Amino acid sequence: MQSQNWVAVHELSKINVIRLKMPDQTPYLYVEREKGQILTLFDQQQNYSIKIGEVTTVNINNQRFSILIKKFEEVDKQSDALPRRASLEFIALKID
Structure with missing residues (x-):
């Protein structure tokens, strides 16, 4: 957090x-x-x-973010409904 x-x-x-x-x-992806x-x-x-x-760098709702995915392992099959169980580690930085 900042200000x-x-x-x-x-x-x-x-x-x-x-x-x-x-x-x-x-917002989510x-x-x-x-x-x-x-x-x-997506x-x-x-x-x-x-x-x-x-x-x-992604644009979401007129704001830019830098995203780094460090780890991603799926638990559920891609044919299962969203959201799916997974092991996801990420860092997101708000640019503006």
Whole structure:
């Protein structure tokens, strides 16, 4: 937190969702494995293809975030309903 606003978050999630909790909203992105270390981050309007361990900039609700996924292991099958159980570790940094 900085001046009553969050700047960064490090989270260990038990589901395949990156949640960016903010005072008036909680935007989120689902995470799915494409192939190997390549993941897809998506919501209803956009998709991002990223690699585990690399920083990716995303735009959510007119705000930019840098996201680093450190670990992602699926527990449920991709055919199961969202959200799915997973082991997800990520860091998100609010850019503006």
